[in-house]
Amino acid sequence: MKKESRGVCIAAGLALAFLCAAPAFGQTTSDLAIAVSDSPDPVRVGTNLVYSITLTNAGPHAAADVVVTDILPTNMTFVSCALSQGSYEQVEDEVTCDLGSLGVGATAAVTIVVLPILEGVVTNNVSVGSSGEDPDPGNNRAFCVTTNLPQNRSPVIAVPGPHTLVVGMATSFLVTVQDPDHDPGLAVVNTVYPAGAAFANSNWSWTAAAGYAGTSNRVVFVADDGEGEPNSIVTNSTWVVVLFDSNDNQINDGWEWTHFSNLTTSATADNDGDKSLNIEEYIAGTQPTNAASLFRILACSGSSMSSNRTVTVSTETNRKYTIRFASGAYSNNTPWASFRTAASGVWIETRGSTNYTFTDDEGTNTTGSAPLFRQYRVSVEMQ
Ligand SMILES: [Ca+2]
Ligand SMILES: [Ca+2]
Ligand SMILES: [Ca+2]
Ligand SMILES: [Ca+2]
Missing domain, CATH: 2.60.40 (Immunoglobulin-like)
Structure with missing residues (x-):
């Protein structure tokens, strides 16, 4: 390395003074360069954005008192700053990083996390300086442009209130899902349902089998707008209640349906002629359509x-x-x-x-x- 010529030069015979590119005596020359990148881009408002700032010193001398300045865009709020060396100070939208010395060929990194608060296109300008001279100040500034997208809005699932059903009967209802952002990946699925239920073209349908008498069945729908955001997935549910004894004859409707395929057979009839009434066979757990099935x-x-x-x-x-x-x-x-x-x-x-x-x-x-x-x-x- 050689020392550069130095000082303020005054051209002979001219009463003009100008600064030479050469440093003053004792000063050093360092070609610092700065670069900045953003991630992710585009970014949703309300979701952190990371600025990655890198410094290099191409020499020929080590740089002293290296300072990086980042004046944050107005629609970004400061969250945190991390440095590979030195310390930082943040006052309102200005982040000043004092990195100390940076040797020839060395690199340093500054990571600034911000929170986008308004949508729009945002430019972040960063700069670096030191106490020495820089022969190429053109690479001492850098910027990156980020698109702040509006905050994602969750899908909305509309389901009806609880449905009451009788064994052997069918029910159906519409389930509508909308996304306020009109995200194209919007989809809805039925994740919890009683056996035999169907969900197609926004229509949920089910026939209550005998075994469901006296049950309350939760029916759950999950919508996803496909944006991968924390609020992209929402859940909504309703209940389908199957009555235990809709015809009030003290016999489980499911038992009636199983043996008679209807709910109109008299409880006090003796369908199989075994001298045991249907309701007695229900209590005894025997078959009301089989005379050989008898409690005895x-x-x-x-x-x-x-x-x-x-x-x-x-x-x-x-x-x-x-x-x-x-x-x-x-x-x-x-x-x-x-x-x-x-x-x-x-x-x-x-x-x-x-x-x-x-x-x-x-x-x-x-x-x-x-x-x-x-x-x-x-x-x-x-x-
Ligand atoms: Ca959405
Ligand atoms: Ca009944
Ligand atoms: Ca009988
Ligand atoms: Ca019987």
């Missing part, structure tokens, strides 16, 4: 000379059964007694449609004796 005691075994009398009964799942007994010869006035430990004569069937065998061990928990005759009676009720 299937077998009773044991005698007064042997303990462990057994009673076998046909049972259905989720029904509560209670067995009682009467000792001695049967008559219309024979009282029915509970077993000594009540729980021993009560059970809830959980195994499906099957048979249950109750054992009267004639011990302390049951009847405590073995009389000559003993009758049993079993009742069933909804659990």
Whole structure:
């Protein structure tokens, strides 16, 4: 490296003074250069924008007191600043970065984060200077232009209020979705729904199957405007309620629909002629269209000379059964007694449609004796 000539030169014979490009004695020369880029561009108002500023020193000397100045555009609000060296000061829209020395061939970086607050096209100007001379001040300034887009507006999903439905019946309703920005990627999907529902051309439809009697079904729609913004995706929902007993006959509508395919069959009829009314078959869990499906005691075994009398009964799942007994010869006035430990004569069937065998061990928990005759009676009720 060689020292440059220096000083204020006065041309001989002329009363004019001018600054030479050469530095004064003791000063250094450094060709600093600055560049700035933005990301993302375009950027949404309300979403951070990053300015990446890079410095280089092409020499020939190290630069001292390097200062970067960024006067932020008026529609950008300062958020933060990070430097590879030195420190910064921010006053209102002016960010001043004191980077100290920058060696020949060295680089430095300044990262400024801003928040766009107004839409429009925005220019950010940055500059660098030092205490030395710069032979090429033309690259000491740089700018970048950013397009601030309006803040994204969320889609809006319109759904009707709760629908009430009867088993076997169909319902449908319109679901409309709009995007205030008219974003072209707008789409809506039905994410939560009861089995068998359909959603096409903004129309949601469903027929309530028997198993849905007495249920409330949430139906959820999700819209996405395709802009990838935090507010791009919205959710809305409604409910479809299926009545348990719409015809008020104390029978689950789903059970009626399953066995009769209608809700008009009388609860007090005996469709299969097995002497058990439809409502009794409902309570017992038996089939009202099958005479062989009947709640009854299937077998009773044991005698007064042997303990462990057994009673076998046909049972259905989720029904509560209670067995009682009467000792001695049967008559219309024979009282029915509970077993000594009540729980021993009560059970809830959980195994499906099957048979249950109750054992009267004639011990302390049951009847405590073995009389000559003993009758049993079993009742069933909804659990
Ligand atoms: Ca939008
Ligand atoms: Ca009913
Ligand atoms: Ca019947
Ligand atoms: Ca039956």
